[in-house]
Amino acid sequence: MKRICFYITMSLLTFESSALTTKASVKSPRCLLDNSAAICKTERLNLYVGPQSVEPGEPLYIAVETVNNQGGSGNSNNVVIVDTFSGREYFADVKHGLAHLEITAPIQAGRITFISRDYDIISNEAEVLVHAAIPDDFKLVLEKEKNQLFVSSSIITDKFGNMIEDGQAAQIVVSSRGALAEVFSTQLVSGRLNFRIKCSALPQSESSLSVNLRGVSTKINIPPYMCGGHSR
Amino acid sequence: MSVLRKFPFKRRRIFPVLMLGALAVSAFLAGRANEPTQQFEYLNELIPQTVGVFASEWTDAGVGNAEKLAKADKDTLMGLIESADFGQPQDMTRSVYLGQAQHSLSLNSCSSDAPKCKMSVILNREVSPTYVHGDLRIVSLEEKSMRRDYEVDRSKGAIQINGVYEQTRQMRFKLTQRGWVQTTSEILSENSASFSSSAEIINTKYAGLNYYPHTAPWDKFWTEFPGEEIQTDLDFMQSLGANSIRIFVNHAYFTDGATRDDGLAKLDTFLNWSAARKIKVIVTMFDLRADYRFTNWSLDSAHVRSVVDKIGNHEALLAIDLKNQADLDFENAGQPQVEAWLSAMMDSVRSENSSVPLTIGWSDAEHATLLAQHVDMISYHDYRSVKGTDNRLAQVKAKVTSMAGDKPVFLTEIGNSRWSPIGENSKKQGRRLDTRLKQLADADGVFVWTLHDFEHVGTNIVGHRPWRRAQQKLFGIANKDNSLLPSGEAYKTFTTQFLNQNLETE
The missing domain is CATH 2.60.40.380 (Purple acid phosphatase-like, N-terminal)
Structure with a gap:
């Protein structure tokens, strides 16, 4: 009798864990169709800034991907991008898992670092090198x-x-x-x-x-x- | 060595033989050493190179930076999208499809060996960038397409359609050190779709001929396109009372990127010449092609849509015959696969132009009512015994009426060869055609195979058997000088009587 109870308990546990595994492995290609689903919640932000080397005043292109835990598009509505060099913040709306904006590189040369965030989710750092423009006249x-x-x-x-x-x-x-x-x-x-x-x-x-x-x-x-x- | 001792007199001969053998083995091993260890080593091997054109359309859509993308980049992205339909080997998919995009591929479970699987076929794909990053390293594409979901049971050879959708997807690509990779493939919208016909009901009788120029039959028709001969033949067919003809579009010529536009222009010219003589034309697609694999569908769809786009509204177009004698391919390709392909091609045409009448030229009355609910006119061929022609037609018509209502029934190929093992027999040909034609008064269209004999019939048409090829050469109802054979006389008499029914109706 004990053995039977053991088998029943084990099989229930096995069933439970396999059900959980199945649920966790469901990946939805439909988060953009129905982004209210819990599965589509943004888990990660990927920040891209380019070109990685610019001259002062040249355009810088920033893109932020909102990613759910399946690797698809997360359901954020907007993100903040922070220029840690100047502390300046940029706000961008997210559409279909992507926010993007174009800014102008600062006139002061040096390394600048950007991060983006959506509440408590912080992206990777993206670094850009602003190097001097063409020389001015010299003596x-x-x-x-x-x-x-x-x-x-x-x-x-x-x-x-x-x-x-x-x-x-x-x-x-x-x-x-x-x-x-x-x-x-x-x-x-x-x-x-x-x-x-x-x-x-x-x-x-x-x-x-x-x-x-x-x-x-x-x-x-x-x-x-x-x-x-x-x-x- | 013991062998050499036993046969010392052969030692001198055996030595060079052994040397040559060793050389051959070395060469073989060296060749093996150079063979790739994987099926796909480079991306260009993965991307289909079938016809030099993509099945999809790319539009820049005025998105910033999109015009800066090099053609090579666009081609690579299109290649990735189209290759994703085919379920590529795991080692390759891992490296170019990442994360959620890789997972999307696995939803097409038919790329595995599972006995039952589900898959989606994407047709009529239009791709446009929605975002191109300023340094051209990130691209988001929006794809609008028709998606057809299938469930395949390989053990039973069954294919069931689970739904047809018009969908929009978003895909994201990133340029990495190993080239472009796809990271997402997500559905933005999907709507169940049905593509019904808006074609006008055909209520006129058509007497016609199947046509190739006798100097340029089958695949030579479009490459050589002898204009003078074609126009003379059209005049001649008109003089025989024909008000319609059936022609064949060569698949290879109309899909090759180098010849497609020329083919379409010639087809348009042909229809213009026909219209000038008030002759209607049934254009038969996919001639000399019997490949129904899912991987070809998007290209096939693009092909049929390009033809419909060109001639769909032409006044001379009577109907598009989607495939000549598709039932002959049941044995090799499987009936479910052929029918699924035909349904997909029908939807493809109707998504481009729903007013084009569609038919399928079945090879036998037995199959004439397959997909009858979906086509605009029924058409089949009757090369069976002359006796019973009328019964077969009556049975087909009755079955069509019960299945699909009042749809016109055409016999798009009938005819007899003059060939016999002991020589040509024109009188017998004429007699048999006459007898058959007299049984077809109730048909809505009758097309005879064929106007003239053909000097050359390739083995790709009827196979290698010489008597089959000899038979196929002698189906003409008129001599080269346009003098009529007895079968031609029978046909001329028939057209007058048959088409008089049109006058009576009016």
Whole structure:
């Protein structure tokens, strides 16, 4: 009798657990049709921000997916997107499991992080790198150092004052009366261009030096007296 | 070695043989080593490449950024959507269909080997993006389509339709490092749909001929399309009293992306020439094609709709014959599969243009009333014994009346070959046709096979047996110079008497 009772109890338990399993594994492709169902409740937010690297003032596209526990569309009505860099909040309506909006990247360069939330549900973080725009005009200064010239620039920034990132290459062209005398390149370090030219590399006549950084050029004349012809 | 010792005189001969054998085994093993370990290794193998065109239509619908999507991306997305209908192997579906989208695939349980399964077939799909992310990494598409739900019992070979719906789905795709993946496939709306006919009732008698140009029969009709010959033949058929003809649309020519538009333009031209002579045309679809697999349905539907879109309202169109002698495919494809396909194609046509009269040209009176409730006119072929032609017609008409009310009954193929093992017999052909035609006064339409003989009958038409091909060549009722054979004379007499009934009705 005990054994029979044990089997009956076990079979009921088994039935119960299989029923639960079945219910939990039901995945509905109909949450957008009837999003009132409990199964369609938003469980997760997926945040996408792109492009992942932008210049100041360029558009940033933000999309938030509301996801139910089946991987389908969750039934949120709206979400908040927070720019953790500035603390600014954006509100977006959810339609068919997707909220999206377009904002403008801030003018200040740096990394900004977004999150989105729907009440207590917080999304993943999405990071965007705002890098400096094209350089603003910059100036070059010539200094004589024994038998060479030291050329240095001011700190180069974009029009918003963001320092141009280090490592960017600038092309330097030395010419005299239309003829090329020297072409080489150097990299931006600490926002400045610093390089030296040996006097022996310069023509004896008046020459000019042109520096091109991301399409922005600055030109400076090198009077013959700077090297004085003595080096030769 | 022992073998070589036993036959030392053959050692020199055996050695090269062994070497060649070893070489062959090495080559075989090397070949095996290069074989793919999976059935599908690349996405382009997964995506069907049948005809170079998609069964679905893509519209950008003015959504921001949609126009920035490259054609390659759109094609990939369409490929993913269409491939999802086919129940692909698990290893492939795992990698390109994720989460809820992967689960949706599993609802089509017929991709497994289960004896009973449920599946949905998606037809007439129109896809448009509802959201394209600015960096083109996320796309949401809305799909409007006809969904047909089936329950398949493989053990009994039964297919039951559970419902037809007009549905809208939303699907989301993401561009990952391994390419586009689909993450959701969700229903936005679904409404039970029925596609009834609004075709005008055919109450005129039609005497016609089945037609191919004799220099370009079957698959050559549309590739060669000899315009001068066709127009001469149309004039000639008109002079025989025919007020209608039945032609065949070659499936391959009208579905290949490279020739489809040309085929449709030629079909339109043909109907224009017919209209100019007041000849009505039955256009028979899916000629020389007997493939009813579910995986083809969306392309078949797109094909039939493209034809109906082009000629559905043409004044010369008498009816669309959905499939020539579909009952001959019962044995290979299974009757339930063929009937399910025919029903689906009927709905496809009617969803495009419900005023087009539809029929199915059954090969035998025995099957003439299948799907009778759904077609606009009954049509069957009668190549059985001349004796009993009238009884068979009477039985079909009675059964149609009891099943589907007063629907016109056409015999869209009758005829006899002049061929016999001891030579041609024109008189016998004429006599038999005359006797048969005289029994068909109660039919609403009678179409004879065929105007002229054909010089060449391919093995794809009647098989490899030479006497069958010889027989098929000699069904013409007129010589090439349009002089009438006795069967032609019988036909001419018949058309006058048969079509006089129209005058009497008026």
